[in-house]
Amino acid sequence: MHNRAQRARMPSSSGYILAAGATAAVLFFLLWWMLRSGGDEAPWVPAGLAASVVMLVAIAAREVVMRRAWTRYILEQRRREQIKAETSQRISSSGSSQSDRRSRTLDSYSAALRSVQKRCAEADAPGALPEAHLEAYLACQEYLEGADDALRSSSISSEMRIQLRAGQGRVRVLAKHHMLGWARTSSRALTHEAQQRFRMSDKIETARRALNVIDSALKLYPEESELKESETAIHEFVASVKVSHWVELAERASFKGNYSRAIDRYRDALFYLSREAIREETRVEMAERIGREIEMLRARLKMSKIAATPTVQD
Structure with missing residues (x-):
């Protein structure tokens, strides 16, 4: 038939x-x-x-x-x-072919793990750019995603599951290390660049970029104390830039003898100081210093008004 x-x-x-x-x-x-x-x-x-x-x-x-x-x-x-x-x-060689596939799969993931470790070592080398840490982190994430896909399969052996989970544990440690390394080096470089800027707007814009780097890392590791400390330090830098700007304007007005305008500029500095997310002890210290300047200016303003008032002669 x-x-x-x-x-x-x-x-x-x-x-x-x-x-x-x-x-x-x-x-x-x-x-x-x-x-x-x-x-x-x-x-x-x-x-x-x-x-x-x-x-x-x-x-x-x-x-x-x-x-x-x-x-x-x-x-x-x-x-x-x-x-x-x-x-x-x-049908004739199902047993041997399955073992061969398992062997090839294990070899491929072992090779991928070695490649990730090599890239991580290059990122830790002296003179490496901050972007090298980010690339190493992305390589770790790619390995972890591939291992997760493999672990969801029901056809892999228990031996392979053990090896994949062990590899994931090592790569997760590397991923965190390089994400923190990227956040640390990038934020420091951007903060240093912000300090070298001349205009206040340029300083703040560059510092905001450093904050974006820290925020990206905090979304992944929200409990990391190093990131929180870096975030606080950058916020304090931004606050100091804004406050220093108004303090400088106040000092110029005071130098010219315009005490009323100087007091207004110091009050502007206090306004921005109250809005920025900085440590309370830093805020109190800066507010007290500005308050003393305002009191001195008020005294000078009072003395200038008294000096300008004509005396009545009998």
């Missing part, structure tokens, strides 16, 4: 010619009937011409059509034979 089914699917040249002849005959009689019904005196002439054209086209295209049919047939046969061979091979 199987061989007969295969022979029935083989391309047949004679079958192709018979099909073309039948099509031409149907077309001939259909046109002949239509033309005769329309009153044509010689309906067989155009009907015969149309049928002849169909046969000529079919014969001319026979070689191309049959070649394509045989090509499809041969490819289909080869595909079936290949599937049968692969199936029998899997």
Whole structure:
């Protein structure tokens, strides 16, 4: 039955010619009937011409059509034979193939782990840029995601699960180390750059970039004390920049003898000091210093008003 089914699917040249002849005959009689019904005196002439054209086209295209049919047939046969061979091979060597796949999978993850460790070592090398820590962290995350996908599979062995979990533990430690390293080195570099800026807006903008770096790391490790201390230090730097700006304006006004304007500028400094997220002891210390300056200016303003008041003579 199987061989007969295969022979029935083989391309047949004679079958192709018979099909073309039948099509031409149907077309001939259909046109002949239509033309005769329309009153044509010689309906067989155009009907015969149309049928002849169909046969000529079919014969001319026979070689191309049959070649394509045989090509499809041969490819289909080869595909079936290949599937049968692969199936029998899997059945005969299922045990050994599964062990080989497990071995290859373990080797691939071991190689990936070594690659991650190498990149982490390069990031810790002297003179490495802060971005190297970030790249090492991303490599760790890629390994962890791949290991998670593998652990979700039900086809891996218990031995492989143990090795993957052990590798994940080591890589998680490396990931945290390099994320903190990137946050530390990048925030320090940006803070140093902010200190070198001249305009207040440039200082604050650069410091904000350092805060964004710290915030990115805090989202991953919110309980890390080093990150919290760095965040507080940068906030204090931003506060000092804003307060120093208004203090400088107050000192200029005081130098020019405009004590009322100087007092207003010191009050602006107190306003920004109260809004910034800094340590309370730092806030109190700066507020007390500004308060003393305001009291001194008030005393000077009072003395200047007294000096400007004309005395009444008896």
